[in-house]
Amino acid sequence: MAVAAASRPAAWPARIIRSRRTARFLFPLVVLAVWQLAFMFLETAVLPSPGKVLSFMWDEVRMDTLSRHTLYQSFAISLGRLIVGFLIALAIGLVIGLLMGLVRPIEYFLYDVVVVVLAVPSLVWALITGLLFGLGNNAPIVTVIGVGIPFVILNVLEGVKNSPKELFDMSRAFRVPRRRVVRHVLLPSLMPFFFAALRYGFANGWKGLVLAEVFASTNGAGWTIRYWYDAHRAQGVLGYALFFVLFALILERGVFERVSRYVFRWRPQAQLEVVEEAVPEAKLKVATVEAERMAADRGTG
Amino acid sequence: MAKTLDASPDQLQKITHGQETRVAARKKRLRAVKRWGWRIAGYVFFLLLWDVASGTLMSDRLLVPPAGVAREIGEIFQSGDLWMHLSSTLQKIGIGFTLAFFLGTTIGLLTQSRWWEAFFKDWVTSTMTTPGLVYALVVGVIFGFSPIGPIVAIVFASFSYVTVNVAEGIRALPKDLIDMSKAFRVSPGSRLRNVIFPHLAPYLFTGVRYGFSIAWKVTVLTEVFASNKGIGFIMRVEFQLFSMAGLLAWISIFFILMLFLEKGILQFIEQRFFRWRQEVKLA
Amino acid sequence: MADIRVEHLHKEFGTGVEKVVALDDVNLDVSGHVFVSVVGPSGCGKSTLLNVLTGIENPTRGKVEITHEGRDAFPGYVFQSPRLLPWRSVMDNLIFVHKDRSKETRERCRRYLGMVGLEDRGSKYPGELSGGMQQRVGIARAFSTEPDVLFMDEPFSHLDAITARSLRRELHDMWKATKKTVLFVTHDVGEAVELSNRIVVFAKGGTIKDDITVDLPFPRDPADQDVAIAKADVLRKFEELDLIAT
Ligand SMILES: Nc1ncnc2c1ncn2[C@@H]1O[C@H](COP(=O)(O)OP(=O)(O)O)[C@@H](O)[C@H]1O
Ligand SMILES: [Mg+2]
Numbered sequence: 001m002a003v004a005a006a007s008r009p010a011a012w013p014a015r016i017i018r019s020r021r022t023a024r025f026l027f028p029l030v031v032l033a034v035w036q037l038a039f040m041f042l043e044t045a046v047l048p049s050p051g052k053v054l055s056f057m058w059d060e061v062r063m064d065t066l067s068r069h070t071l072y073q074s075f076a077i078s079l080g081r082l083i084v085g086f087l088i089a090l091a092i093g094l095v096i097g098l099l100m101g102l103v104r105p106i107e108y109f110l111y112d113v114v115v116v117v118l119a120v121p122s123l124v125w126a127l128i129t130g131l132l133f134g135l136g137n138n139a140p141i142v143t144v145i146g147v148g149i150p151f152v153i154l155n156v157l158e159g160v161k162n163s164p165k166e167l168f169d170m171s172r173a174f175r176v177p178r179r180r181v182v183r184h185v186l187l188p189s190l191m192p193f194f195f196a197a198l199r200y201g202f203a204n205g206w207k208g209l210v211l212a213e214v215f216a217s218t219n220g221a222g223w224t225i226r227y228w229y230d231a232h233r234a235q236g237v238l239g240y241a242l243f244f245v246l247f248a249l250i251l252e253r254g255v256f257e258r259v260s261r262y263v264f265r266w267r268p269q270a271q272l273e274v275v276e277e278a279v280p281e282a283k284l285k286v287a288t289v290e291a292e293r294m295a296a297d298r299g300t301g
Numbered sequence: 302m303a304k305t306l307d308a309s310p311d312q313l314q315k316i317t318h319g320q321e322t323r324v325a326a327r328k329k330r331l332r333a334v335k336r337w338g339w340r341i342a343g344y345v346f347f348l349l350l351w352d353v354a355s356g357t358l359m360s361d362r363l364l365v366p367p368a369g370v371a372r373e374i375g376e377i378f379q380s381g382d383l384w385m386h387l388s389s390t391l392q393k394i395g396i397g398f399t400l401a402f403f404l405g406t407t408i409g410l411l412t413q414s415r416w417w418e419a420f421f422k423d424w425v426t427s428t429m430t431t432p433g434l435v436y437a438l439v440v441g442v443i444f445g446f447s448p449i450g451p452i453v454a455i456v457f458a459s460f461s462y463v464t465v466n467v468a469e470g471i472r473a474l475p476k477d478l479i480d481m482s483k484a485f486r487v488s489p490g491s492r493l494r495n496v497i498f499p500h501l502a503p504y505l506f507t508g509v510r511y512g513f514s515i516a517w518k519v520t521v522l523t524e525v526f527a528s529n530k531g532i533g534f535i536m537r538v539e540f541q542l543f544s545m546a547g548l549l550a551w552i553s554i555f556f557i558l559m560l561f562l563e564k565g566i567l568q569f570i571e572q573r574f575f576r577w578r579q580e581v582k583l584a
Numbered sequence: 585m586a587d588i589r590v591e592h593l594h595k596e597f598g599t600g601v602e603k604v605v606a607l608d609d610v611n612l613d614v615s616g617h618v619f620v621s622v623v624g625p626s627g628c629g630k631s632t633l634l635n636v637l638t639g640i641e642n643p644t645r646g647k648v649e650i651t652h653e654g655r656d657a658f659p660g661y662v663f664q665s666p667r668l669l670p671w672r673s674v675m676d677n678l679i680f681v682h683k684d685r686s687k688e689t690r691e692r693c694r695r696y697l698g699m700v701g702l703e704d705r706g707s708k709y710p711g712e713l714s715g716g717m718q719q720r721v722g723i724a725r726a727f728s729t730e731p732d733v734l735f736m737d738e739p740f741s742h743l744d745a746i747t748a749r750s751l752r753r754e755l756h757d758m759w760k761a762t763k764k765t766v767l768f769v770t771h772d773v774g775e776a777v778e779l780s781n782r783i784v785v786f787a788k789g790g791t792i793k794d795d796i797t798v799d800l801p802f803p804r805d806p807a808d809q810d811v812a813i814a815k816a817d818v819l820r821k822f823e824e825l826d827l828i829a830t
Binding site for chain 1 (some may be wrong): 638639640658659660661663667669670671672680681690709710711727729735765
Binding site for chain 2 (some may be wrong): 018020021023024026027028046047071097105109111112113116119120122123124127128130131132166167194205206207209211213215222225226229232234237238240244245248249252253
């Protein structure tokens, strides 16, 4: 019965309703509807209506703002800090990660410290750097570095530990020169780990950055949402919150997913899907747990 | 261990033949000692670095030495504030994360249908990349100092970790084992207990572990902006007083408690539950 | 054509209780246009022998020498598993082991891909091919370097019987046409009898137990009576040798 029903071509309204694109567009509409209902029935003074928030957002998009900087300036300032901080984290993390991967004592010496630093909440980074450096660019950038480095280190370390020995052996048997082995075997095999570091380090650096801007800066996206909060403008806070969500989606779907699809085009389709839909942190968590377990194994067995 | 248990008595004798075994055991012990030596050296080195840096690199008012922080922690423990703030924070986490767990599992089950997956996809992605600060400020501006705020923030910030892991676990259900048990006419109840649940448990656990650590951080954050109780609140007070010693002391307490809950308790339960995974690895 | 000389070769892995003797006093002399099969139960050190000969592993003791007209011979190796770079296309996998990427090199790689029946898959990634196809790419890669000596480690054991049979024929024709030295590891006695002039028999513990000369005219059809009898003789010999006991 069910098979027969499924194989019959559906009428067009049913087809549209069943389409996954419809589902995707339906979600924000449902949220808006629920929000509107809550606004009408809860009658709290503070919950702004969707219309009010959307009109605030529209003003911001047109660069008509009461805040010190426009939407674009705020996000540009933050993005600039994020990139600078993360590049530094990448450079330092790469060196330390490689050293840990290649020299056992260095690994033992630093591993626990790295795991502890990874667990430091970004709030802690923001508050401490805020007290140490005061207002300015330093605290946010150092926060990004501090948050990003352990991600880079752990992933580079994983990458080195997982280097494909059998492919190096193969290259050796065919007398392939070292430079070509580095380019065609070593670097591509490190790519997934490098990319993971990039993606999750960047996402977490971003979270830390906006916090640091709240406590130790006078501009940027984090500072601006705090500005609306302090001004008790609920529509400002909610509007900016939605900008954050949009920014995250654009970064994730528009940049990282595309780059990942290109970089990993050699992966069979099934695997690719897993990579695409895998969740940043859950994945890294698994990787970190694996790393911890492997380290433990090396100790006991 | 498992290997030697499988061996018959005369094989055992072969394996434990005298000197060579002892030499190898000594080597292994030496390796462990070296490893722990380097590890401890790591801890000592960074504590010393901190100690030396405060007072030379930066003033010891700004970068308080470890001893100063330890003294401050002692005072906090004596004052009795600790338990008030701590229990307030823990209550919110307990309620919030329980709700997040059920919401996350439900959505995870729903996303088995491709339509629902598409429906929730953007939400799940964006909740994971949205900074905790955004949740904290939104619930702060809507709910004020009411304890509902942090709970809502926890649910929204952490459910997706459960969702994603449940979805992944179901996607990886061991079809071969399920087919096998069907072939042997194993009852559905027993199948659930012996095949499906043991398979899903580690995934659920990963989701809980990670979602929980996010819940922690978000709770503290909401307390920073919209609360007059809790660890986050007290951290903000110390920050505003420019008291580095107090801030570091509270941070240390927060951090140690978090590590204890995550690494200590959760990991202990996990090892208890998933002993079979260890055995699989040995085989 | 190459000369392989192995003298008192020992190879051990690990130390203490974990020590494994993979090869124990192996002596072997192979020279000229011959096809030598190495057979033996699994774990007796066949792969290890090839790894030492191709320079992937160093001997613990003893001497190995592979020369071609007085210089070090250039080897080709077909591994037990395909060992392809998953992130490079099939064609680039072949080119990877060549000295240059000139037009002649590409032409040659394409020719050998055609030989294993994959001329139209050059732009695919290994992950898009079946296991058997990947193994064939590994074979094409080894042949495309036109090595002085060819090492093959159970190259057909993962293939279906029909593909294996046609590749065996290809291999034989090529060996005949190019006059290469081939060292071929297999656990399939029929395959060894069909292809080789010489069968070196390994036993558990990494020692050579026997060295059998197979003196039958090529091409050999496994259905032929002579070939079947030779196979039965070799199998009977194995019984007598008791290859599993250490
Ligand atoms: N890299 C290695 N490390 C430790 N032991 C190895 C290694 N390679 C092979 N061995 C051991 O050497 C022995 C011979 O292995 P191998 O040459 O692969 O056997 P075969 O190819 O004949 O099946 C086996 O006992 C195997 O466990
Ligand atoms: Mg082998």
